[in-house]
Amino acid sequence: xxxxxxxxxxxxxxxxxxxxEDVTDIGFRLLCKRFGASMxxxxxxxxxxxxxxxxxxxxxLTIRDEERPVGIxxxxxxxxxxxxxxxxxxxxxPDIIDLNFGCPVKKVAGKxxxxxxxxxxxxxxxxxxxxxxxxxxxxxxxxxxGWDKDNIIIGTLAEQLQDCGISAxxxxxxxxxxMYTGEADWTMIGEVRRNPRIHIPIIGNGDITTPEEAKRAFxxxxxxxxxxxxxxxxxxxxxxxxxxxxxxxxxxxxMNFSWKLDVLIEQLRINxxxxxxxxxxxxxxxxxxxxxxxxxxxxxxxxxxxxxxAEHLDELLNILEEVRxxxx
Numbered sequence: 001x002x003x004x005x006x007x008x009x010x011x012x013x014x015x016x017x018x019x020x021e022d023v024t025d026i027g028f029r030l031l032c033k034r035f036g037a038s039m040x041x042x043x044x045x046x047x048x049x050x051x052x053x054x055x056x057x058x059x060x061l062t063i064r065d066e067e068r069p070v071g072i073x074x075x076x077x078x079x080x081x082x083x084x085x086x087x088x089x090x091x092x093x094p095d096i097i098d099l100n101f102g103c104p105v106k107k108v109a110g111k112x113x114x115x116x117x118x119x120x121x122x123x124x125x126x127x128x129x130x131x132x133x134x135x136x137x138x139x140x141x142x143x144x145x146g147w148d149k150d151n152i153i154i155g156t157l158a159e160q161l162q163d164c165g166i167s168a169x170x171x172x173x174x175x176x177x178x179m180y181t182g183e184a185d186w187t188m189i190g191e192v193r194r195n196p197r198i199h200i201p202i203i204g205n206g207d208i209t210t211p212e213e214a215k216r217a218f219x220x221x222x223x224x225x226x227x228x229x230x231x232x233x234x235x236x237x238x239x240x241x242x243x244x245x246x247x248x249x250x251x252x253x254x255m256n257f258s259w260k261l262d263v264l265i266e267q268l269r270i271n272x273x274x275x276x277x278x279x280x281x282x283x284x285x286x287x288x289x290x291x292x293x294x295x296x297x298x299x300x301x302x303x304x305x306x307x308x309x310a311e312h313l314d315e316l317l318n319i320l321e322e323v324r325x326x327x328x
Contacts, residue, residue, distance in 0.1 A: 003201050003224045005168045006138030008069050008095055010225065013218050014038030015242045018205060018229035019073040019098065019142075025283070027270035029067050031236040031263065036243035038225070039069045044100050047076030047085035061092045071096035073142065075103060077112040077120075079127050086131045086139070096167070097135060099128060101143040104176045115176035118147040121157065128164040138167035142205070142227075145188050148177035158192045162200050170227050173206035180230070183207060190221030203227050211245030218246070234291025237263055260293045261324055265317065277313050297327070 003010040017024060017032045019041035029040040042060055049057035063070050072094040076082045086097050101124055103114030110116065117124040132139045141161050146152040158169055171192060173184030184206025193202045201224035208214050209231040217226060232238050237255060244252060267287060272280030288307055294300055303323055310316035 005096060005140065005201055008039075008138070010038050013246045014225045015214065015239060015246075016203065016225055016227045017041060017232060017239070018227045019044045019071070019100070020229055022283070023233065023286070025271070025274070026062060026064065026067070027267060027274055028236060028287075029070070030064070030270075031267060032232065032239055033067045035237045036239040039071060039096075040067055041071040041073055041098060042094075044073040044075055044103065045085075045089075047074050047078070047081040050074070050085040050088050051081050061089065063092060063094060069095035071098045071140070073098040073100050075100035075108060075113045076127075077116065077123070079123075079130050082127045083130050083134045086135050090135045090137055094137060096138050096140055097131070098140045098142055098170075099131060099166075101141055102170075102172050104144070104174075104179045109176055115144055115147070118144060118151070118153070118176055121153070121160070125160055125164055128161055128166060132165035139165070140168040140170065141166050142170040142172065144172045144174055144176055145185060146175050148175050151175075152188065154188055154192060155195065158195070158202075159197055162198060166200060168201040168203060168224075170203040170205055173204070186217060186221050189223060193222045193224070201225060205229065211242050214242050215246060234264065234287040234289070234293070235260070236267070257293055257327055258324055260291075261320060264288060264291060264293075265320060268313070268316065272313055278311060281311065281313065281316060294323070297323070 001012055003014060015038055017029065017037045017040040021043050024041055024043050033040055045057050045060050061072060072089045074085050074089060076085065089097055100114050101117040103109060108114035128141060145154045154171060161169055171189045173186050173189050186204060189204045192198060203225040204217055204221060204223035205227040208217055208226060208228055214226055217223060237260060264287065268284045271283045275283060285308055303319060306319050310319060
């Protein structure tokens, strides 16, 4: 079955790229899109910073037609700021505006935004209701199961958010207090999906790292879509692996080490050209550090240190080519 968010129709079992700060820049989004991501999201942006026209925040609103459908996610704790930010975002014509009520990090949740909203549900609902009224594009929400294990509220909250007029709900299967520890509880996500009163798409998120896990999540919990975040670090091709498996295709034999290294080098060059040499390398380092393609390489430690210390593009490219030759 196809899935609908507002006017956007998705194929069966779509897989989305989660919004992540300092990760889902335009270069990474375009790569993920190329490899089969059904929808991508920008880095999440602060409503307060948007309203104040902070340049670094405004820059995050840059989107291109070839990455569509694309969502822009905003966070904040003030109704007026969130409404104004949503109107600012609408001017760049995203396909979706997503409200972040799930980010657990202290600098966001500790100030009452993101997952901090799980301690002030009336305000969360007021913000959602007012943003939905203020813009014409579909508004969606991403949140967690609750603040902690003693306050699992997602069952009721999902209905309340739906009543505010949102077009879809993404649920990360952890509480705020869990941060990213422990295991995501997909049982709770499945219960929301099976609630007969829920008629909007439910998107599951949390701990999906392999195509087999993705298929089990769709089959066992009935979610309409899946959102993948940290598992994509250093492997934007993960979406092709998911898509091929979900569509019943055999693994692509051309996706070997050398092919994957070329993808990471392309990502590196995109970031260097987009920002500058030094910051482009810094921006790509977390992907190089996290990429599973380097795991299991004998005596790789010294090369890994060199990769993470390199400050010039030629130097870094030479190190990566040395790794390729050694595995040749």
